[in-house]
Amino acid sequence: MTRRTTLTALTTVVALAGAMALGGCSSDSGPARPELKVDGAFMPQPVGDMAGGFLTVTNTGGAADKLTSVTSPLSDDVQIHETKNQKMRQVKSFEIPANGELKLERGGSHIMFMAIKKQPKQGEKVRIELHFERSEPITVDLPVEAATHNPSKH
Structure with missing residues (x-):
């Protein structure tokens, strides 16, 4: 085998190995991410200076996330x-499991909402923004x- 043939064979092997490596990367969908969706949101009309908010966050993605705050x-x-x-207690975050909710x-x-600034009335909407550990914020009108x-009683 001549030096030129050896060099050509080596170049071909390196090129094929590189193509195979790139081909493997291109079919990879990347790291799993959360895919969040909010539904069932509502606020019962407050009767005092505090109010509750309720909703479901569904994660159809392959990675978990956390609800860290609401504004x-x-x-x-x-x-x-x-x-x-x-007993009710404040927490720093809620887990949103991968492929879960x-x-x-x-009751859960x-x-x-502490010290609310105004009394929203039935039929109105209250805007909130949900903040997550990994995902972008989601704005929801309650x-x-x-x-x-209480929709769970129906």
């Missing part, structure tokens, strides 16, 4: 709460329902 023009102090053993519902985990509204 709203209705209150400068919007908290996320969990209810355990009939986070349900914020009456929920959004809490329809204000009757104070006794």
